[in-house]
Amino acid sequence: MELEKYRKDVYKCTRCGYCREMIRDRDGTYLICPVRELMGFESYYARGRMLQARHMLEGRMTPNPALAERMYSCMTCGNCKDHCGAEIDLVSIYEAMREDLANAGFGLDAHRRFVESVEKDKNPYFEPKADRLKWANGIELRNDGKLIYFVGCTSSYRRQEIAKATAKILERTNADFRVMADEWCCGSPLLRTGYKKQSLELARHNLKAFEDAETIITSCAGCYKTIKLDYLKIVGKIPVNVLHTSEYVLSLIRDGRLEFNKEVKEVVTYHDPCHLGRGGEVYEAPREVLKSIPGITFKEMYPTGKNSLCCGAGGGVKSGFKDLAVRIAEEFKIKPSEQLGVNAIVTTCPFCKTNMIDATVKVGSKIGVADLVELTEKAM
Amino acid sequence: MHLIQETRSELYNILANVSGSSNVTEEPADLVSYSMDSSPEPARIPRIVVRPGSTDEISQILRIANRHRYPVVPRGAGTCAGGGATALQGDSIILDLTRLNKVLGISDVDLTVTAQAGITWGALLHGLAKKGYRPPFFSTESGFSGTIGGAISSASMASQGATVGGSAADNVVTLEVVLPMGDTIRTGSDALPNGGKFTRICNGGDLAGIFLGSMGVYGIITEATFKLEPLPEYSAFGAYFFDRWEDGINFGLKMIKSKIPETLNVIPGNRAVKKSYNVDKPVAFKFVIEGDDKVIVERKKELADKYAREEKGVEVENSIKKTKDWWAEWGERLNKIAVKYEMMWGMICHRIPLKKLPEAQATADEYFYEEMKIDEYNIKLEVGAYFTEMRPALGYYPYIFFDDSDPRVRKKAWEVWDGWFEKCITTYGACPYWLGYGWARHTIPKLRTPVYNMMVTLKRALDPNNILNPGLFTF
Numbered sequence: 001m002e003l004e005k006y007r008k009d010v011y012k013c014t015r016c017g018y019c020r021e022m023i024r025d026r027d028g029t030y031l032i033c034p035v036r037e038l039m040g041f042e043s044y045y046a047r048g049r050m051l052q053a054r055h056m057l058e059g060r061m062t063p064n065p066a067l068a069e070r071m072y073s074c075m076t077c078g079n080c081k082d083h084c085g086a087e088i089d090l091v092s093i094y095e096a097m098r099e100d101l102a103n104a105g106f107g108l109d110a111h112r113r114f115v116e117s118v119e120k121d122k123n124p125y126f127e128p129k130a131d132r133l134k135w136a137n138g139i140e141l142r143n144d145g146k147l148i149y150f151v152g153c154t155s156s157y158r159r160q161e162i163a164k165a166t167a168k169i170l171e172r173t174n175a176d177f178r179v180m181a182d183e184w185c186c187g188s189p190l191l192r193t194g195y196k197k198q199s200l201e202l203a204r205h206n207l208k209a210f211e212d213a214e215t216i217i218t219s220c221a222g223c224y225k226t227i228k229l230d231y232l233k234i235v236g237k238i239p240v241n242v243l244h245t246s247e248y249v250l251s252l253i254r255d256g257r258l259e260f261n262k263e264v265k266e267v268v269t270y271h272d273p274c275h276l277g278r279g280g281e282v283y284e285a286p287r288e289v290l291k292s293i294p295g296i297t298f299k300e301m302y303p304t305g306k307n308s309l310c311c312g313a314g315g316g317v318k319s320g321f322k323d324l325a326v327r328i329a330e331e332f333k334i335k336p337s338e339q340l341g342v343n344a345i346v347t348t349c350p351f352c353k354t355n356m357i358d359a360t361v362k363v364g365s366k367i368g369v370a371d372l373v374e375l376t377e378k379a380m
Numbered sequence: 381m382h383l384i385q386e387t388r389s390e391l392y393n394i395l396a397n398v399s400g401s402s403n404v405t406e407e408p409a410d411l412v413s414y415s416m417d418s419s420p421e422p423a424r425i426p427r428i429v430v431r432p433g434s435t436d437e438i439s440q441i442l443r444i445a446n447r448h449r450y451p452v453v454p455r456g457a458g459t460c461a462g463g464g465a466t467a468l469q470g471d472s473i474i475l476d477l478t479r480l481n482k483v484l485g486i487s488d489v490d491l492t493v494t495a496q497a498g499i500t501w502g503a504l505l506h507g508l509a510k511k512g513y514r515p516p517f518f519s520t521e522s523g524f525s526g527t528i529g530g531a532i533s534s535a536s537m538a539s540q541g542a543t544v545g546g547s548a549a550d551n552v553v554t555l556e557v558v559l560p561m562g563d564t565i566r567t568g569s570d571a572l573p574n575g576g577k578f579t580r581i582c583n584g585g586d587l588a589g590i591f592l593g594s595m596g597v598y599g600i601i602t603e604a605t606f607k608l609e610p611l612p613e614y615s616a617f618g619a620y621f622f623d624r625w626e627d628g629i630n631f632g633l634k635m636i637k638s639k640i641p642e643t644l645n646v647i648p649g650n651r652a653v654k655k656s657y658n659v660d661k662p663v664a665f666k667f668v669i670e671g672d673d674k675v676i677v678e679r680k681k682e683l684a685d686k687y688a689r690e691e692k693g694v695e696v697e698n699s700i701k702k703t704k705d706w707w708a709e710w711g712e713r714l715n716k717i718a719v720k721y722e723m724m725w726g727m728i729c730h731r732i733p734l735k736k737l738p739e740a741q742a743t744a745d746e747y748f749y750e751e752m753k754i755d756e757y758n759i760k761l762e763v764g765a766y767f768t769e770m771r772p773a774l775g776y777y778p779y780i781f782f783d784d785s786d787p788r789v790r791k792k793a794w795e796v797w798d799g800w801f802e803k804c805i806t807t808y809g810a811c812p813y814w815l816g817y818g819w820a821r822h823t824i825p826k827l828r829t830p831v832y833n834m835m836v837t838l839k840r841a842l843d844p845n846n847i848l849n850p851g852l853f854t855f
Contacts, residue, residue, distance in 0.1 A: 012722055015416060016459060016715055017526070020500075021457075021525045030500070030503055040431050040476075040478075041413065043412075048410075051416060052409060052413060055412045060412075060423075061412060066407045066409040066410075085523075085719075086715060086718055086719060
């Protein structure tokens with residue numbers, strides 16, 4: 001049992017409840033888990049999950065569909081881990097429990113389809129592998145260059161505007177970049193949903209392709225965390241420098257290689273993607289880029305930074321429980337943004353963008369949702 | 381909200397009619413999450429959990445429970461440190477009160493805040509701070525995540541804020557309570573339709589007192605009005621150790637008589653003082669002074685220092701910055717110790733008069749280290765005490781920390797924890813202020829017979845079918 005590896009951690013839980021509500025001086029935030037706020041019961045946040053884990057370890061509960069539903073309703077956003085009074089690596093425990101559930105046949109159908117699709121087409125969307133670069137229609141792509149733009153499945157197939165904007169920025173700043181002709185899914189959807197073994201082949205393939213590169217940039221916060229942190233666990237050392245596009249764009253601005261020529265007159269806020277923020281501790285780069293774009297008025301949406309609440313899409317929730325994912329975005333992102341008086345939410349993850357757009361459509365909100373690179377490219 | 385369809389019982393349907401199906405569950409994966417609180421008590425799985433959204437729903441649920449004779453266990457945030465928030469009987473309905481989480485009003489003229497019982501201290505303090513207030517008492521041992529209803533029901537208090545404010549219960553002005561048969565009452569000045577919420581003992585007695593600290597045995601608190609005070613502008617911090625217990629006790633008495641400290645804490649026993657300040661002394665004191673006037677705060681600090689020097693105290697800490705750390709420490713202190721040891725805790729706090737502290741500490745040292753041999757099981761002991769209600773009355777806490785993942789250690793830790801209740805009551809006369817099942821099973825049977833009989837009579841009068849928290853007080 002994968003969970004057995006975390007026995008000591010499970011029993012360290014003091015059941016203090018700081019994974020539900022907590023005040024930290026840094027911004028007075030007290031809400032931690034959007035799922036708990038909407039679902040209500042103890043079983044939908046960390047403390048209850050630790051009791052579920054305890055009962056599993058003690059053999060008083062075995063994998064079952066209801067337990068799977070509770071475990072898979074978590075976005076693995078890591079806010080509970082970050083606030084845990086006992087400093088337990090909660091997300092690793094969730095992922096171990098998911099692995100045990102999946103191995104026992106209680107993984108969600110939507111996630112099993114990820115595995116099927118990734119095995120067949122190297123992306124979780126059942127899109128033809130041959131169409132991966134279709135987004136680049138009209139953009140000349142090279143297959144050499146020391147900088148790899150790792151586009152990711154969502155930007156390749158679902159949010160192509162992000163891939164296009166990124167490629168244009170790279171082109172116009174004369175970056176020595178290439179896009180991988182044989183890019184495979186980074187493995188994040190499998191890792192987060194209990195299919196770690198199935199993700200290993202993807203990691204090995206991509207790592208091999210990285211060998212002659214110096215730097216990799218990713219559009220997707222999930223790809224970023226997976227390549228930078230999860231691949232590291234697999235191979236021990238990542239041979240290249242891994243950057244998120246927001247970090248890379250900031251370096252271009254600082255080096256004077258990227259200059260803005262146009263104003264973008266928007267009042268915006270920023271949503272921290274969990275895998276980029278809490279996962280990769282990248283908080284300031286996107287904000288600095290945003291604030292440097294002429295015409296932008298920036299307003300911070302609280303809770304923010306390390307305390308930012310998840311948009312609802314991560315950890316397989318978007319595919320497993322679509323309504324829940326959209327409701328979370330509606331409650332914790334769209335409504336607060338409307339109250340803040342902005343006309344757009346800027347983010348740095350195509351998956352967050354999709355979920356927040358779905359929420360605006362559901363509630364008929366006029367709030368726009370854009371990726372940072374779109375605004376950057378618009379201002380060049 | 382349910383994400384998948386699950387099987388439902390008749391009881392489920394009855395309760396779902398009251399609170400809505402998304403607020404009722406009898407699914408084992410949910411029930412196990414309600415099986416423990418923040419104590420070493422064993423897991424106890426309830427039959428069903430309901431999350432009522434109003435006082436009226438609670439009233440309806442209690443009427444249903446009476447009709448069908450289901451035990452009902454009210455539960456706030458489940459952070460009780462003594463087995464007070466779990467179901468002693470397997471067929472229990474747990475009432476998860478965390479949907480009752482609203483601040484209902486802040487009065488700048490009465491200096492009160494009224495809130496629903498399921499609001500957490502985190503949320504309440506967050507809201508009050510924005511308006512420049514706090515309750516005089518504001519530090520339950522369960523920290524930010526505990527609810528105010530839970531804190532009132534367990535008369536909770538902790539080492540920051542209790543010296544002036546006492547316990548959560550001491551700061552109550554009025555209550556709204558649902559009685560076991562389903563009737564809803566209001567206490568204090570609010571007992572009169574046009575009385576308002578400004579004072580506690582009036583209109584024929586202290587009805588609130590029945591429900592304060594009684595763990596939901598006589599009724600379910602659904603709303604409370606607390607006293608408020610403005611957040612202070614200035615503060616000072618100091619700490620001294622003393623060569624003899626008597627010197628420390630004299631210092632403590634002088635501080636209390638002159639009403640100087642906002643908070644006055646004791647580090648009792650050579651082991652604890654050594655751990656804190658690396659000196660072999662029997663006792664040390666830490667204090668915080670607060671106020672709106674810098675000159676007054678500084679003068680009080682001068683007096684405190686003078687009193688300490690008169691008792692030959694040696695200063696060990698003195699910094700304004702330290703005060704901020706001190707307040708920030710509240711709510712995270714225990715967790716920090718748990719993290720240091722990588723262990724679960726067992727809390728055993730109770731009240732004693734100041735004069736008994738040396739005896740209590742000697743008893744604790746003998747019990748934990750010599751009688752129970754906690755070192756052999758790598759069980760750690762942390763002790764401390766704090767003054768309450770600006771009186772020489774202490775909250776005294778020996779806490780154990782243990783490796784909960786090792787069944788042998790867990791069993792021993794439970795014996796140590798459970799045994800200490802008996803020991804401290806029967807040796808130096810410890811008085812528990814919160815009565816989880818851990819404390820209650822040792823305390824209630826030892827009450828003077830007429831007191832015990834009166835409590836049983838009161839219980840029978842209010843709860844003839846014995847549905848509210850049956851067995852928690854042993855009856």
